[in-house]
Amino acid sequence: MSTWPVVSLSQLSDGYISPVARSKAPLFCSVISIYITIPIIGLFFTGVPGSMVVTWTTFNKTESKVEYGLLGGRLFDMSAKGDAALFVDSGEEMRKMYIHRVTLTDLKPTATYVYHCGSEEGWSDMFSFTALNDSTSFSPRFAVYGDMGNENPQSLARLQKETQLGMYDVILHVGDFAYDMHEDNARVGDEFMRQIQSIAAYVPYMTCPGNHESTYNFSNYRNRFSMPGQTESLWYSWNLGSAHIISLSTEVYFYLEFGQELLFKQYEWLKKDLEEANKPENRAVRPWIITMGHRPMYCSDDDQDDCTKFDSYVRLGLNDTKPPAPGLEDLFYHYGVDVELWAHEHTYERLWPVYGDKVYNGSKEQPYVNPKAPVHIITGSAGCREKTDRFNPNPKEWSAFRSTDYGYTRMQVVNATHLYLEQVSDDQYGKVIDSIWVVKEKHGFSAWF
Helix, strand or coil: CCCCCCCCCCCCCCCCCCCCCCHCCCCCCCCCCCCCCCCCCECCCCCCCCCCCEEEEEECCCCCEEEECCCCCCCEEEECCCCEEEEEEECCCCEEEEEEEEHHHHHHHCCEEEEEEEECCCCCCEEECCCCCCCCCCCCCCEEEEECCCCCCCCHHHHHHHHHHCCCCCEEEECCCCCCCCHHHHHHHHHHHHHHHHCCCCEEEEECCCCCHHHHHHHHHHHCCCCCCCCCCCCCCEECCCEEEHHHHEEHHHHHHHHHHHHHHHHHHHHHHHHHHHHHHHHHCCCCCEEEEECCCCEEEEECCHHHHHCCCHEEECCCCCCCCEEHHHHHHHCCEEEECCCCCCCEEEEECCCCEEECCCCCCCCCCCCCCCCEEEEEEEEEECCCCEEEECCCCCHHHHHCCCCEEEEEEECCCCCCCEEEEEEEEEEEEEEEEEEECCCCCCHHH
8 A cells, every 4th residue: 555645625716607708818717618719727837946837718808817825824916917819710710719828926835826817807716736846855746647638537536535635746747738728729628637637736737748649739838838937848857855857858859740849959958957957056955856757768569659669769769860860778878867758659668777788787686776777667558539558469678667557657756866666556446566665865867887
C-alpha cells in the first residue's frame, strides 16, 4: 500500500449562470454538464517564485480579471488584470475564442488562495490553490502521465479525486491531449479542457507537446497552454524543491515541415539550459535534473513505432538533415540528467539505468542506488480512444518492469539524495503495482563513474 500523503478535500461551489451570460462568462462545472459552452480555467506555474498564471477562455471579448484572497480571510480582497488573446482555430468554421491570461504575483509560499475569474459581465465558480513552496528543501509531489483523451479517459476520475484530496503539488502531462484538440473545429479541445478543469484549476498543470497536437502546426496546444519562457510552451525549464525540470518537444524530430530550424534551436537551448543547471552553485541547491518529453528513447512495445526499432530519432538524431541533427541521449548523459519521463507508448515501462542501449545499474542488489546512467520511465497509459498497446514478448535487457494496465505515475522529489516513483493501476482500483527509490549521493556527469 502506498504511503502517499492525503489531506482534506477542497470545497467546490456549484454556481448557476443564466444562458444569456454563458457566452461571456467562464463557466465550468462537472464533466457531465454537456450544455456548457465555454472551456477551461487552468493554473500554470510561471517559473517565478510567488507567482501563478490563471488562464480561461470565452467566446466574446471581455475583460481579463482574477479576484482572489487568502483562504479564511476576506473573499476577493485582491485582484489582478491581464490580457485576452484572440485564437482562431484553423478548422472549416474558423472558430474564434479569447484566451485570457492573468498573472498573480507576490503570493505567499504554501498559502492557500480562493479565486474566481472573469469580468463584471460574468464570473466563474470559486476555486482554490496553494502557492508553491519556494524552498529548496521542499519535497514536491507530482502526478505524471501522458496520452489522455476525451474518449476513454480511464484514469481521469481517480486523478480528479486525488487532486482535490490535496495529494499533488503539480501535474505533469507528458504530451497527447484530448485525441485530438483540433477535431470538430476545436470543440474536442474545449471539452477536454473542461474535463481536466477539476485538476487544472487547483494545481499547476505543466505540459509538453505530443504528436496528437501537430495539426495546424500545434496551434491548439500553443494557444491553450501557458508554460514558462517565450517558446509558446514548446520547451522550457523551471525549478521546484531540489529539482530542475526541463520540458521539451520530441516532435521537432518528426514534423520538419513546420521548420527544421526548431530542432536545432531547441538543441542549442537545451545545451545552454543544462550548462547553467550544472554550474556548481546551481547543482548544489538543485541537484536533481528531470526531463519530460513525449516520445521515449527506449521502449519494448510491439507497435512498430520509432523507439521499438531501437533507433529512436530522439535518442540518436537524424542523418538526413543538413547538417545532421543531433539526438538527445549523449547530451543528457554528458550533463548528468537523473530521471527522464516519457509517454507516447500506451503502457507503463520502467527501465534499468540505461545508456547506449546498455544497462548501467548502481549494483546488482541495488540498481537505483547511485545508478551509472539515467533512469527512464514511460507512462502513457492514462486512457484514450486508442486503448493500450501490446508489448514485445522478448524485450531487451534494459526493460525492468512492464504493465498494460491503465494508470499513471506518482513522483516525489524527497530531498537532494532521494527520489520516489510509483505506478498506480486504475484497472486494479488504485493499487500501486510498481515502485522504486532512486538514491544518488552524487549528481552530474561524474556520478556515472
